[in-house]
Amino acid sequence: MSSPNHQIPHLSSHSIxxxxxxxxxxxxxxxxxxxxxxxxxxxxxxxxTGRSARQKNDAAFWAA
Known part of the structure; x- marks a missing residue:
């Protein structure tokens, strides 16, 4: 874990x-x-997955 002392300062935080x-x-x-x-x-x-579920339902319907 990095400490706050070793973090790179953000460029936008400098007023210069x-x-x-x-x-x-x-x-x-x-x-x-x-x-x-x-x-x-x-x-x-x-x-x-929806398509495969519909195909299984259709196959079961037509096989019945």
Missing amino acids: NPAPDYYRYRERAHQERTKAINSAMSAVWNRL
């Missing part, structure tokens, strides 16, 4: 250098990408 905080932007972008990928994978998985 008002540069944007690219570390936080990168972290936020990573979180957004991860959320989008997880959402897409969930949608694909739900479509696949």
Whole structure:
């Protein structure tokens, strides 16, 4: 675990250098990408499992 004394200071916290905080932007972008990928994978998985369940139900209906 890192201690607060060893953390890299954020660029935007300096009044001398008002540069944007690219570390936080990168972290936020990573979180957004991860959320989008997880959402897409969930949608694909739900479509696949839903389709297979419908196929099993249809097969059971026609076999009866």
